[in-house]
Amino acid sequence: MTTTGSSRLTTAESQKGNMTVQSDSSVTLIRPPRGWQAINLRDLWLYRELVYFLTWRDIKVRYKQAVLGIGWAIVQPILTMVVFTVIFNKFLGVKPDAGIPEQYYPIFSFAALLPWQFFQGALQRASSSLVSNSNLLTKVYFPRLIIPSSAVAAGLVDFGFSFLIMIGLMIYYGVPFTLTLLWLPLFLLVALLTALAVGLWLSALNVQYRDVQHMVPFLLTIWMYASPVVYPIDVINVSKFWQVVYALNPMVGVIQGFRWALFGTNPPGWMFAISMGMVLVLLVSGIFYFRRMERNFADLI
């Protein structure tokens, strides 16, 4: 029987002498984590292709198993738009923003459904992503942030199809194509970051408390009514205070931005700035919380 202590002494010395052979970048140090950690950018960069492959897998699998395939990405928003128009516009008499003719309600609601359904799908997938990929988490190392990130990114394909419908609707209703449309990617990015930020929180919480997955559909329903999806944003004009509170919902800024880019109404102003600030807070805290919790994922899941 040999003890390992004595052999280490000699090998540690030899290692020093050979330091030039081993490039420093390939040395991984494994030690107990301490405190809060920021993102390990080097690792994220090394595994960048994995984001692409996992996103690609999610999209491919989703459409492979469904009979209607891509059709779902088209049918879903259209049907929702029809239902909203009948219930909220025809029955309840909800009108679009001032400056948009009432018969434009379908495209008015679709302009909000576009980012909303992307956000909803992305958040749903992201919050369950860690648990549904538990076989990966318990067996291989890679930056865990990749899992919720690719779950969010996988929604972009659906968004692309919905956007084609939007173009069709704009032609049908004769909405002019203006230069403000070029702002859309920015608002889409904000929606994506919001879904990622909340998704980071919820996915990490879901590992420990499976209650989260029961909470998410409920949360999304409330969230939708707290966002100007079926009604115009100027409905909320009770007081400045409530407008500020309302704007804390980042999706308020996103939807306001979409409607502005498409119809030129209600340009994003201070409310959008508040929404942006909120996204930043959620995202930074989400990353730190996620990084704090990820060391236990494999043990808890």
Add this chain to the structure above:
Amino acid sequence: MSDIAIRVDGLGKRYRIGALHASNYHTLRDSLVGLFQPREKQPNGHIWALRDVSFDVKQGQVLGVVGRNGAGKSTLLKLLSRVTEPTEGEAEIHGRVGSLLEVGTGFHPELTGRENIYLNGAILGMKRTEIERKFDEIVEFAEVDKFIETPVKRYSSGMYLRLAFAVAAHLEPEILVVDEVLAVGDAEFQRKCLGKMGDVAREGRTVLFVSHNMSAVLRLTDETIVIDKGGLIMRAPTPEAIDFYLSRGFSQEGQRSWESDEVPFNAAPFRPLAVRVHNPQGKVVNTIRSVEENTIEIEYGLSAPVTGLRVGIYLMSTRGEYVFTSFDTDDAAEFERLTVRPAGRYTSRCTLPANFLNEGRFVIGINASSYRVKRYFQDEQALTFTVDAAGAPGMHWPEARLGPVRPRLDWHIEAIEA
């Protein structure tokens, strides 16, 4: 002088008992029945799965890792492959670690073989260009070229496994961690995997080889570490380490019994109680005489009736060769009689014939299963015993006889020409 590939220093991992339970809770219900009691509570609510483990692996070395189930081997591998983080100590890894412990991880049944190669490769840390370069080689190794565009859910389990191993084996990391992949797959594929691993080692890459297959460990490694109860208890040349491991920690009375916390939850309704070796006088012994008839007895409980149950033993030499496998219902008539074994306490007993085993040390492994339905329990190193060959054939020549058996054969010597 070779460089260091892995340096482990005082590594330890502590789990909360609650955390361990959470991962088992789906079977907790089953295990509350009858004989089964929940795992023993640790006073402080924590359990060290691994503690104070230190060792080095030189570049190009193939190091064996052996230990019983639950000894801490998997925890060690998980720490080294960064799946989980240590509670104390540290480890230094020089180079990319590829582990074959995740064979098939991330395979998606709906995706085709081709798609899964790319996906799995990316998960294991390969670059897209790297996968493209090795694609043909992977397909050829896995022998699935005709089915490369077929969803892997239509693959046979053998094809699936070959493809999974092929991707992992072509990762070409500086350090390869292999955990029990060879326990699955047919004999030919196992040979192929061992061959591939031999190649890897010859190319000067470092290999950590974890296995319960002692002959594979003997064949592939020169040095082996033994892990038990979360600690590194030995590092020695492989034959010495394996002999020590196989004979260590077993009671001296020729009996091994199982406490409820040593039995996995998913063994229910089977509950192993003890395995013993009896000499002809009925005494429990750890050394038997090869010239006598001896008895091996397994005692167990069933908390519910089991259909098609067979309880049996493997006998292995300490060189890692299997001597035989035998089940209590090997006799077809007996199997018919016991189609359903009712709940209760049982012993299954068999006789080791006289003049059968060679001198040396043997390991008894236990298996309780229903063929093609479920393996309830398996412990490949349940008990060791020693055979004393005094009086055996050929003992007047004081030499070591090759082979695990030493039968007394009927020799006839005839003079055909005087």
